[in-house]
Amino acid sequence: MAMADSEGPTPAGGSASPGGAPSSGGPSHSGESPFGGGWWTGSGDSIWASTGVNLAAVIMVITGIAGIVEGIAGIAGGDVFAKVGKYAFKLDVTAWGWIHLIIGILLLLAGIAVYGGARWARMLAVVLTGLSIVANFLALPYQPLWSIVAIGLGVFVIWALFSVPDRQESRS
Amino acid sequence: MAQHSPRPAAALGTGLASALMILTGVLGITQGIAAIANDDVYSVVGKYAFKLDVSTWGWIHLAVGALxxxxxxxxxxxxxxxxxxxxxxxxxxxxxxxxxxxxxPYWSVIMIALNLFVIWSLFHDVGPDAA
Structure with a gap:
């Protein structure tokens, strides 16, 4: 994404290569963003328009797989999980495993849906990722470091989901 | 924001901040519930300048989380x-x-990092309409 800052305007609809020649023309078209027609303006034809969505989709798929693995470990009842005493959100390690597994599968599927670029998929993805973060926060006493990693991945997903251009609201 | 160009306030600009605050609010509430229930996940702390009952910390987390x-x-x-x-x-x-x-410690570390990000997101609109 940082690469895009140095690229200059990408011709909309063109077959611009990411490493194209630096633009010599003025950057702004009248009435558009002062930054010209880059990925951030949401012009759907730009190669960068899909980059952000792809980023969110890829991290979601990874987070989903991590959740599935976490879930399988929990269902199998491994010794990697700590014994927890009195706890308001106490559940069987197996129950937490199923929760992680199901949320992980949903995240994986939503990540694939996000790849399509639909707006509803992104809203669903934000909600699902939020659920995943809350579940990991609650299950943290059982395996703190896994939960911390999963929460970090989830926050990155949410950032990516909000930071991508919305193709439906293209202003060009 | 207001001092920028006459661009309309983008719904997506504060979307990230909204989502993150709703998320940290829910996390704070659950953190509070666990503390009010005096759970064993909280360690026993000896002499400490800011020592409060675990339940008291729980109510603080719960109230601030709701806000x-x-x-x-x-x-x-x-x-x-x-x-x-x-x-x-x-x-x-x-x-x-x-x-x-x-x-x-773990919950607190996570909440500190998330809230730093919340503050960042409140100062930076993200999305296609936010520059």
Whole structure:
């Protein structure tokens, strides 16, 4: 994404290569963003328009797989999980495993849906990722470091989901 | 925001901040519930300048978490007041979690990091319409 800052305007609809020649023309078209027609303006034809969505989709798929693995470990009842005493959100390690597994599968599927670029998929993805973060926060006493990693991945997903251009609201 | 170009306030600009505040609000509430129930996940702390009963910390987490949650919803309106309150609340959550870190370090570390991100997101609109 940082690469895009140095690229200059990408011709909309063109077959611009990411490493194209630096633009010599003025950057702004009248009435558009002062930054010209880059990925951030949401012009759907730009190669960068899909980059952000792809980023969110890829991290979601990874987070989903991590959740599935976490879930399988929990269902199998491994010794990697700590014994927890009195706890308001106490559940069987197996129950937490199923929760992680199901949320992980949903995240994986939503990540694939996000790849399509639909707006509803992104809203669903934000909600699902939020659920995943809350579940990991609650299950943290059982395996703190896994939960911390999963929460970090989830926050990155949410950032990516909000930071991508919305193709439906293209202003060009 | 207002001093930028005449671009309309983008709904997506504060979307990230809203989502993050709703999320941290829910997390704070659950953190509070666990503490009020006097759970064993909280360690016993000896002499400590900011020592409070675990239940007391729980009520603080619960109350502040609820306020953060409400502010997260208020941010959907794009209100500048909601942003300012959001920054103050996120800062308060950050400090509360710093103070009660000895009781449950991992949760506090996560909440501190998330609230830093909340403050960042309140100052930076993201999305296609935000420059």
């Amino acid at each position: 953060v949650l409400l502010t997260g919803f208020a941010l959907f309106t794009g209100s500048i007041l909601a942003r300012a309150i959001g920054v103050l609340l996120a800062g308060a959550v950050l400090i509360v979690n710093f103070l009660d870190l000895p009781y449950e």
